[in-house]
Amino acid sequence: MNSTIRLVGISGSLRKKSYNTILLNAVKELLPAEVTLELLSIDGLPLYNGDFDIPDVTQRPAAVVDFRNGLEHADGLIIVSPEYNYSIPGGLKNAIDWASRGTDSPIIQKPVALMGVTPGLWGTVRMQLAFQPVFQALGMQQTKPEILVSQAKAKFDTEGKLTDEDTRKLIIKQLLSLKEQIIKMRS
């Protein structure tokens, strides 16, 4: 039996210099032992259309099949996202919608760690609040503590390394909690 824990990480932003994508990359060096992280892009997904999903799953677009395949073997998810209009970015929610349907959904019941970064204050608190009903709908248990990173500029160096010690500690705590939850679910 393979004891390695596989996480899949998704950024909610498509911007090249997105602080959220930078944070997702920075998480790689904070992973607990025997935990791997693979990044999966939401870019290239079409807009959700039920006619090409359920009930005829053979109609799913190739990009959707690839995206769902990328999630299939994940033990848990890391989602790092900005807040758009006090809520979840539409593109990210669109990816969740594509992954959510069918008895073969690759995200239902999986544990998830949620993070967000903002240049200013508040650290995506309203985006994270908007995720609560979505996680509830999908039976996805969210790991504590929540990670809200405000005033991003002061927290990273010019290479995108997360230099803020408090934030690093919180993320390590969140990832350990995610790992423990996954181990508990396995046994």
Next chain:
Amino acid sequence: MNSTIRLVGISGSLRKKSYNTILLNAVKELLPAEVTLELLSIDGLPLYNGDFDIPDVTQRPAAVVDFRNGLEHADGLIIVSPEYNYSIPGGLKNAIDWASRGTDSPIIQKPVALMGVTPGLWGTVRMQLAFQPVFQALGMQQTKPEILVSQAKAKFDTEGKLTDEDTRKLIIKQLLSLKEQIIKMRS
């Protein structure tokens, strides 16, 4: 001065036989006097990417420019949408995100009527709840009463005509309220 009130209607579903799109079309025969309704599709919009939006608005994709142009002369919006995973469909939120940014946003501060249809019970109540912070972010005042249409099959005939008398009355009330709000804002 043109006294006609122009509404733009958006369906949150891309499915061909979507009850929400059927309802949006059925609304056409319930419009108050001197109110027009034009439908605008969210299909064909790319996923939101800040690199192609703000601050360099000349980078906006053609489909986004068209979509924003379609909203520009609207006095108010009608949004009719399903509920996906206890929240707003990602594709619809994506359209809102594209329309929301910049000092030239064509939706900010505009009044909006929200409706939703479900085949079963509840009538998209959680989708409508998820819209509250979004409307707040955009200063969009939502018109009462809310329209939640449950058990859709019993409410339309086979031609897609809305036959349920109570629902028709509620929608007429909502549209009149939207009209009044627009007139108030003009004066």
